[in-house]
Amino acid sequence: MTPVLLAQGLVVDFGAVRAVGGFDLSVGTGASVALVGRNGAGKSTTMRVLAGVLPPSAGRVLVAGCDAASDPSGVRAAVGYCPDVGGLIPRATPWEHLQLAARLRGMRDWQDRARDLLTRFDLELAADRVTAGFSHGMSRRLSVVLAAFHEPRLLLLDEPFDGVDPLGVDATLDVVHAARASGAAVLVSTHLLELAVQACEEAVVLKGGRVVGAAPASELTGVQGSSRYRALIT
Numbered sequence: 001m002t003p004v005l006l007a008q009g010l011v012v013d014f015g016a017v018r019a020v021g022g023f024d025l026s027v028g029t030g031a032s033v034a035l036v037g038r039n040g041a042g043k044s045t046t047m048r049v050l051a052g053v054l055p056p057s058a059g060r061v062l063v064a065g066c067d068a069a070s071d072p073s074g075v076r077a078a079v080g081y082c083p084d085v086g087g088l089i090p091r092a093t094p095w096e097h098l099q100l101a102a103r104l105r106g107m108r109d110w111q112d113r114a115r116d117l118l119t120r121f122d123l124e125l126a127a128d129r130v131t132a133g134f135s136h137g138m139s140r141r142l143s144v145v146l147a148a149f150h151e152p153r154l155l156l157l158d159e160p161f162d163g164v165d166p167l168g169v170d171a172t173l174d175v176v177h178a179a180r181a182s183g184a185a186v187l188v189s190t191h192l193l194e195l196a197v198q199a200c201e202e203a204v205v206l207k208g209g210r211v212v213g214a215a216p217a218s219e220l221t222g223v224q225g226s227s228r229y230r231a232l233i234t
Contacts, residue, residue, distance in 0.1 A: 003028045004154050004185035009059035012045050019045040020209040032186040034196035034203045038233050042209035043189040044084045047158045051081040064153045080152030082143040084159045090132035105150045117145045121171045136163040148175045155179045158189045205232045
């Protein structure tokens with residue numbers, strides 16, 4: 001079966017700095033993978049390329065059969081992307097964000113799903129407030145809502161748990177599980193190992209822009225798992 005996401009030999013250079021070097025990953029239908037590692041390990045840069053936002057310097061990325069280098073718009077159509085920072089329009093409300101997303105993606109009868117997501121993420125009372133006044137946690141929750149809204153083939157969540165309260169964490173985990181159940185592939189980038197293990201079945205450890213380990217997420221739990229993880233990232 002053709003994977004939803006296929007990355008082969010992915011390289012990202014910023015001038016003389018190599019942010020990502022030789023990244024390989026395959027994620028199939030209904031599968032979930034966590035990208036874990038310390039800040040600066042290359043997780044967010046990798047996610048931007050996989051989302052079709054940043055072109056790769058070398059290598060190949062295919063999302064639902066679309067090439068990220070030659071068809072970034074095709075990639076973006078198949079992806080739901082929660083960036084690590086930004087992505088919201090400060091003077092727009094959550095409802096206006098959802099209206100715009102629905103219009104751009106040609107969604108019909110989207111209102112019930114929008115209301116349901118806002119309620120699940122405890123944003124229904126803030127639906128008509130501009131996001132400029134949102135806390136960091138509220139902004140993170142809305143970014144996850146927008147990523148999952150159109151039920152994408154590939155759901156990319158970059159640091160979705162950062163500064164989020166337990167209710168938001170639970171809602172995000174529910175979104176991940178629902179996406180997988182619908183047949184989507186899910187990739188979650190986080191430096192929070194405990195939540196990565198809860199969200200995903202596989203874990204890929206990055207350090208200095210390179211993959212230094214990969215294992216079932218369950219093998220990174222407990223004292224032994226934590227020790228193994230620390231040994232990889234230090």
